[in-house]
Each structure stands twice: as C-alpha cells, then as structure tokens.
Amino acid sequence: MPLWSQSLIPTLRENPQEAEIPSHTLMLRAGLIRRLSGGLYTFLPLGLRALRRVERIVREEMDAAGALEVLMPALQPRELWDRTGRYEAMGDVMFKVRDRQQRELVLGPTHEEVITELAAREINSYRGLPRTFYQIQNKFRDEIRPRFGLMRAKEFSMKDAYSFDLGWDEADASYQAMYNAYTRIFTRCGLRTRVVEADTGAMGGKWSHEFMVLAEAGEDGLVECEGCPYAANLERAERRAPDAPPPPQAAADGAAESPRDVETPGCKTIEQVSAFLRCEPARLIKTLIYTVNGRPAAVLVAGDRDLNEHKLARALETGDVALADDATIERVTGAPVGFAGPVGLDIPVYADQGLRGISGAAAGANRADTHVTGVSLDRDAAVTAYYDLAAVREGDRCPRCGGRLREKRGIEVGHVFKLGTRYSERLGALYLDEHGERKPMVMGCYGIGVTRTLQAVIEQSHDDKGIVWPAAVAPYPVVILDLDPSVPASAGAAARLAETLEARGIDVLVDDRDERPGIKFHDADLIGFPLRVVIGRRGLEQGKLEVKRRTEEKAEMVAIEAAAEAVAARIREWSGGVKE
RNA sequence: CGGGGCGUAGCGCAGCUUGGUAGCGCGCUUGCUUCGGGAGCAAGAGGUCAGGGGUUCAAAUCCCCUCGCCCCGACCA
Incomplete structure (x- = not known):
C-alpha cells in the first residue's frame, strides 16, 4: 500500500519562476518532474506513474493494431546516416559523439535508418511482408530552444513505428491502421485532438497528418475550415485564390496604364511605399530574392501577404530555398535592398497565384529610391510560374470548398507519414515478389511524443486549483x-x-x-x-x-x-x- | 545565432539607483497549543549574494569577462 509519507512528492505552493504555461507550472508544482538542466527533466514517482499509464495505452493499441514491439539502440553509427543523406540534412539537431576509437556516433533523433537497415537484412521475401514495428524510447534532439518543460525537450520519450509493405496500396492500409490506432490512443488518454494535413519537412515523403491537441500554448499554428473537414498545419495550409485580382486603382480611364517610374526616396518597406504612394498594400507586388538550389530567383506575393517558405520548397520540389543575402540581392537587381521588382529581372520569377492577372500595381524598379506604378504583371514581367505560395491566415478561403478558414493553435502529439521508398531504396530494403522480381518496400512512419502527450493532457485538463487527470492516465x-x-x-x-x-x-x-x-x-x-x-x-x-x-x-x-x-x-x- | 530579461537560503522575492554588520514570506528543525480547505506562539538551523577579474580603506551593490536560466525571433522527424 503506497503511503504518501514514504514517497517523494514535493508539491510547491507557489508558481516556479522557470515555468510559463499552465501544464509546465503544474507538473512542477504537483511534484511530477524536476528540471536537471535546459530541456532535461527527471521524472519523480508520480510523474513516472502517469508516463507509464500513457505508455501502456500506446502499447495496447499498437499491439492491437498488429505492430511488433522492438527496442533499437539510441546510439547509432554516423555511417548509417550518411547513407540516407540525413547526417547533413539533420544538421545541428543531432547530438554527435565519438567513442574511444574515434568512431563517430549519433544519439538517435529518430530511427528510420536503423529499422530500415534491419528490414533490409532480415526481410527478403514478399512472404515476410507486411510488417509494422514500433518502440518506445528516449530520443535526443539538440533543440535550438527547449521550451515549456516536456513540450520541447532535448531528451524525450517517443513511440515510433515503421511500416513495410509490398506496394503503395498496401502501404495505404498500414497507414490507415496506424491512423486509426492513434485516434484511439488519444481518445483513451482523454485528449481532444484535431487531425491536420502536415508538411513532411526533413522527413521526406508524400503525405502526412498531424494529431494536434488544441491549446493556446500550442507551438504550431493551424487552420480549419468552417464549412468542411479541411484542416492543415500553417506550414502546409493552402488557400483558394481570389476569383479576381483587385481592380486597378486608376480604373477610371479604362485601359490599364503603362508602367511609370516614381521617385520613392528612402521607401524600403511595404508600409513606407504604400503610405508614400497612397496605395493599399494589396496593390503592391512584394518581391523577395531567394536562392533556390544555390541559384537566385525572385518570389512574388501581394504586399499584404507573407510568403510561406515551406510551400515554396514544396512547389519547387527542393529542400534548398533560402532568402538571398544582401550582396546577391544587389547583384541580381542592380539596386540596394528594398527596391526589387519583377520588371526586367532575368532570373526565374515565381509568383503567388493571388497575383495572377493583377494590373495597375506597384513594385520596386530595381533602382535606388525608385518604384514602378501601373504594372500589369503578365504584360510587364516574365513570370516563370504561378503557385500557391502565400501564408494562409484567418479568413482565407478553403482550398476544398471555398469556405472560411479559421486559425487555431495546437500541440503536435502525433505525426503519421507516408514515406514511400526513399529509405528502402537507399538502404537496400528490397524483397523478391512472387515473380522473382526485386522491389523496394514501401514505408510509412508514425510518431507519438509520449512525454509531450502527457503534458498536453494537463494543458487541456486543469483548473485554477490544479491538474484534473483523466482516470486513464492519472498517477x-x-x-x-x-x-x-x-x-x-x-x-x-x-x-x-x-x-x-x-x-x-x-x-x-x-x-x-x-x-x-x-x-x-x-x-x-x-x-x-x-x-x-x-x-x-x-x-x-x-x-x-x-x-x-x-x-x-x-x-x-x-x-x-x-x-x-x-x-x-x-x-x-x-x-x-x-x-x- | 539576433533581441530582451533574470541569477541573493530548498521555493517565491526585497536590498543594488546613492558601496559600509545580508533581509522578508513560505518551507525546514525543536517544544507547547491547535486540528475538515495552506494554524498560533516561542526557540533555532540554513548564504563562498552564479563564477572569475578589476576599481575601492571597504563590493550583493560600480566596471569588465565567463557561465546558467527564462522570454521573443530565426529553426523544428
């Protein structure tokens, strides 16, 4: 019989200075966790019990879905990561260590490489497929900024699962099975989650969904449609283009006016230009100079819009997009930073679909202290391609049904990906089908932040007196x-x-x-x-x-x-x- | 990495401007009283004032450097 007097349950009367959001404060005050150092936490007896409860639910549902539990090493040879190119791609988020032989190792931030290597060695025939493996293990990520206790820590518990299938259709079924298991897991944890379409980021892959716990303190922005089931992470969210571009301001004289240079001394920002020209920001063409795969390109969005770099990268099918440095901007535009415009540029020009057909607009003239007015984009500039590039925001129109999009915040507790054959091809996870033909396994991967889920439960379930545990995860x-x-x-x-x-x-x-x-x-x-x-x-x-x-x-x-x-x-x- | 803030007892904080015996509340220890929503009285313990260097007769306080932590941003399977 567990006695309080014999345990270690150091409750705190006051709010610790180190915590900011309710769940973090409460985990400290209730004596569940203590911080060792930035992003590193010790679980005290009660916190560990709650964590085990979440793990148990995850195990039961994974097992029920037919996944096989394994346990892989957290320490992994660098060489394995070189083979998929992710040693470079991951960059500084990976903890890197050397053993006494000076062999380079990494602390696993995730385990696609290890599990795919295993599948490559141990599964050779179509008879061995499909299989889904999972583990619950601590992951290591050198986060730029650990935050909010367990919400973003450098070491954290994660359930990761990986499916291997004969082909794409079969992989879809595995994906769906995990998707369903996730829904059950979060429901059993007492969480209300929202599933959103997500960006695949450094993971690669075709498609992914995130399970979001809606909360003010959430680190991710998302939009959901008021009229249909569409919901997406802001990183990926699309919008339906306006039916028509805003009408030219000087439409009175009928025909579109021709481009004319205007002196705009010192006006570099959209606000300055729009005030100076007495022109609403939506009628300005914001011209951003990027480097795409190392080569300069111009990216255009309306002046009242922000560019979504994730969408730009997706549209151009590359991971390498970055804002160009000042020297590059000056070289390709021939003007100081702040006066770039699409007219007369001889680099690729990618424009947001919202600018299609715009006329009577203003843009930088690629000359110091000068802008051009009366621009008709299609007539006056060479647009390489139009894409949906603008960052979506509240009030935009749903890409599916045209309804109004609403913005929310959420905590990402689960993420499911259709990976395809990217890893299996690079690591040789091939099998012989019934015709003796060698084929790559089609993969999916599925993560649940276990420690984060625990904290999300508290974030979603507390009152002014403290935590209100759902019975299924209470210590x-x-x-x-x-x-x-x-x-x-x-x-x-x-x-x-x-x-x-x-x-x-x-x-x-x-x-x-x-x-x-x-x-x-x-x-x-x-x-x-x-x-x-x-x-x-x-x-x-x-x-x-x-x-x-x-x-x-x-x-x-x-x-x-x-x-x-x-x-x-x-x-x-x-x-x-x-x-x- | 850029910007801002903070490091003083286990926790929350004051003291720093204007240099001169290190404080308050909570917690902790002991005793007495109390005992159904964070008790009262009394007596105690507990500090290299983050670390290093400098200025000064004298530094928690002024100056410089370093470290740690928090917040905003960039970044994020």
Missing part, C-alpha cells in the same frame, strides 16, 4: 486522505479500504502525512487525483467516509463497508465505453 486514480493518521481507527480504515481496492486492481495512494487537513485537500486538488476518499473523525463516528470526484464540488457520504464498491463503480464508469 493514481484514487487518493485516500487519512485526516487522523495517528488515530488507529482512522489509519485502520484507510488501510483496509486501500487493500480492498488493490485487491480489485485499483491503485490507491494513501495520504498518511502528519499534516493539517487543509494541506491535504490542497495537495489532492493540485495533483488532481480523479477520485478522493476522505477519512476523518466526523465521518468515522457515523461509520462513514466521503467520496468525491475531482470534477465535482460536493462529496458523497458513504458507509465504510460500501466504500470499496462505491469507488470501484466510479472507476468502472470511467474505463467503460472507451476501453472495451
């Missing part, structure tokens, strides 16, 4: 507050109830501390045990104790003999329906 579903632990009758009643509950498979923590009742009540609320049983003199005199849900204000008085059943009934209520 203990029940806490028994013994208000008079020095009184044998009281301690005896607490022990008997705890033993009865444990015999029924219900974990209980007994608060037997020699503390005043107020402290015990506050700590119980702070930690957020779903059920609280109070044993005190008042009740004992009538042979009763009280049972209260964390979510309810009022307690129920229950006869001592009926207490175990009363508790068990409430626990059943929580686990029923979801778990089957």
Whole structure:
C-alpha cells in the first residue's frame, strides 16, 4: 500500500519562476518532474506513474493494431546516416559523439535508418511482408530552444513505428491502421485532438497528418475550415485564390496604364511605399530574392501577404530555398535592398497565384529610391510560374470548398507519414515478389511524443486549483486522505479500504502525512487525483467516509463497508465505453 | 545565432539607483497549543549574494569577462 509519507512528492505552493504555461507550472508544482538542466527533466514517482499509464495505452493499441514491439539502440553509427543523406540534412539537431576509437556516433533523433537497415537484412521475401514495428524510447534532439518543460525537450520519450509493405496500396492500409490506432490512443488518454494535413519537412515523403491537441500554448499554428473537414498545419495550409485580382486603382480611364517610374526616396518597406504612394498594400507586388538550389530567383506575393517558405520548397520540389543575402540581392537587381521588382529581372520569377492577372500595381524598379506604378504583371514581367505560395491566415478561403478558414493553435502529439521508398531504396530494403522480381518496400512512419502527450493532457485538463487527470492516465486514480493518521481507527480504515481496492486492481495512494487537513485537500486538488476518499473523525463516528470526484464540488457520504464498491463503480464508469 | 530579461537560503522575492554588520514570506528543525480547505506562539538551523577579474580603506551593490536560466525571433522527424 503506497503511503504518501514514504514517497517523494514535493508539491510547491507557489508558481516556479522557470515555468510559463499552465501544464509546465503544474507538473512542477504537483511534484511530477524536476528540471536537471535546459530541456532535461527527471521524472519523480508520480510523474513516472502517469508516463507509464500513457505508455501502456500506446502499447495496447499498437499491439492491437498488429505492430511488433522492438527496442533499437539510441546510439547509432554516423555511417548509417550518411547513407540516407540525413547526417547533413539533420544538421545541428543531432547530438554527435565519438567513442574511444574515434568512431563517430549519433544519439538517435529518430530511427528510420536503423529499422530500415534491419528490414533490409532480415526481410527478403514478399512472404515476410507486411510488417509494422514500433518502440518506445528516449530520443535526443539538440533543440535550438527547449521550451515549456516536456513540450520541447532535448531528451524525450517517443513511440515510433515503421511500416513495410509490398506496394503503395498496401502501404495505404498500414497507414490507415496506424491512423486509426492513434485516434484511439488519444481518445483513451482523454485528449481532444484535431487531425491536420502536415508538411513532411526533413522527413521526406508524400503525405502526412498531424494529431494536434488544441491549446493556446500550442507551438504550431493551424487552420480549419468552417464549412468542411479541411484542416492543415500553417506550414502546409493552402488557400483558394481570389476569383479576381483587385481592380486597378486608376480604373477610371479604362485601359490599364503603362508602367511609370516614381521617385520613392528612402521607401524600403511595404508600409513606407504604400503610405508614400497612397496605395493599399494589396496593390503592391512584394518581391523577395531567394536562392533556390544555390541559384537566385525572385518570389512574388501581394504586399499584404507573407510568403510561406515551406510551400515554396514544396512547389519547387527542393529542400534548398533560402532568402538571398544582401550582396546577391544587389547583384541580381542592380539596386540596394528594398527596391526589387519583377520588371526586367532575368532570373526565374515565381509568383503567388493571388497575383495572377493583377494590373495597375506597384513594385520596386530595381533602382535606388525608385518604384514602378501601373504594372500589369503578365504584360510587364516574365513570370516563370504561378503557385500557391502565400501564408494562409484567418479568413482565407478553403482550398476544398471555398469556405472560411479559421486559425487555431495546437500541440503536435502525433505525426503519421507516408514515406514511400526513399529509405528502402537507399538502404537496400528490397524483397523478391512472387515473380522473382526485386522491389523496394514501401514505408510509412508514425510518431507519438509520449512525454509531450502527457503534458498536453494537463494543458487541456486543469483548473485554477490544479491538474484534473483523466482516470486513464492519472498517477493514481484514487487518493485516500487519512485526516487522523495517528488515530488507529482512522489509519485502520484507510488501510483496509486501500487493500480492498488493490485487491480489485485499483491503485490507491494513501495520504498518511502528519499534516493539517487543509494541506491535504490542497495537495489532492493540485495533483488532481480523479477520485478522493476522505477519512476523518466526523465521518468515522457515523461509520462513514466521503467520496468525491475531482470534477465535482460536493462529496458523497458513504458507509465504510460500501466504500470499496462505491469507488470501484466510479472507476468502472470511467474505463467503460472507451476501453472495451 | 539576433533581441530582451533574470541569477541573493530548498521555493517565491526585497536590498543594488546613492558601496559600509545580508533581509522578508513560505518551507525546514525543536517544544507547547491547535486540528475538515495552506494554524498560533516561542526557540533555532540554513548564504563562498552564479563564477572569475578589476576599481575601492571597504563590493550583493560600480566596471569588465565567463557561465546558467527564462522570454521573443530565426529553426523544428
């Protein structure tokens, strides 16, 4: 029988200075975790119990989905990462170490290389497919800025899974199976999640979905459509182009005016130019000089829009896009930074689809202190191609149904990718099909941030008194507050109830501390045990104790003999329906 | 890496402007009283004031450097 007095549960009365968002503050205050150093945390007994509860749900659902649990090394040879080209691609996020032979190793930020290597060696025939493997293990990433406790840490627990299939259709089925398992996992954890289309980033691959926990403190922006199921990470979000470009400002004279240079001394920003020319920002053509695969190119968006670099990279099918440095900009435009424009440029020009057909617009003249007005983009500039490049924002139109898009924030707790054959080809994960033909396995990969999920649960489920644990992930579903632990009758009643509950498979923590009742009540609320049983003199005199849900204000008085059943009934209520 | 802020007892903070015995609240220890929503009284313990260097008769306080932490940005399977 776990006794509070024998554990280490260092609750904090005040908000620690190191924490900013509710979940982080509460994890520290409730004595779940302690920081060792930036982005590195120790799990204390209660925090670890909660983490194990999440892991258990993940294991059960992965197993149920037919995935096979394995455990791969966190330390991996650099050579393996060179073979997929990701040693370079990952850059500084990988922790790099050397052994005493000076062999270069990395601390795994993820395990595509290792698992694909394994599949390449051990699976040779179509008879061995499909297979999905998973593990729960600590990952290491040298984050630029660790943040918000477990939300973005340098070492964190992740469940990663990898599927290997005969072909694309089969891979779709594996993907769907994981997608479904994820939905069940997060539901069982008591989370409300939103699935969004996502960018694949350094992972590569064709397609991916992220499972987002909607929260103010979320690090990711996303949009969802008010009229249809479309939802996407802002990194990837698309929009339907406006039906028509804004009409020319000087439309009165009928025909589009011709380009004319205007002196705009010192006007470098959109705000300055728009104020100077008395022209709304949407009528300015923002011209950004980029390097794409090392070569300069111009990228155009409307003056009131931001460019989405992820979308630019996707459109141009490259990972190598970066804003050009000042020297390059001056060389290709022949003007100081701030006066670039599309007219007369002899580099590729990529324009946002929202600019299609625009006329009577203004842009930089590629000459110091000068802009051009009366620009008709198609007539006056050589646009190489139009793409959807602008960053989507609240109020834009849905790419599917044309409805209004709404912006939200979320915490990414899960991410599923259709990887394709990128890794299997490079690492030789090939199989012989029934015709004796050698083919690459088609892969998918699927991650859940386990520690992050735990914190997301708290972020989504707390009140002004503390955490409100869903029963499925609470460190203990029940806490028994013994208000008079020095009184044998009281301690005896607490022990008997705890033993009865444990015999029924219900974990209980007994608060037997020699503390005043107020402290015990506050700590119980702070930690957020779903059920609280109070044993005190008042009740004992009538042979009763009280049972209260964390979510309810009022307690129920229950006869001592009926207490175990009363508790068990409430626990059943929580686990029923979801778990089957 | 750029910008901003902070490092003083276990936690939260004051003191620094204007240099002169290191403080407050909570927590901790002991005793007495108290005991159903963070008790009262009394007595205590606990600090190289992040570290290093400099200025000065004298530095938590002024100057320089380094380190750590937090926030914003860039970045992010």
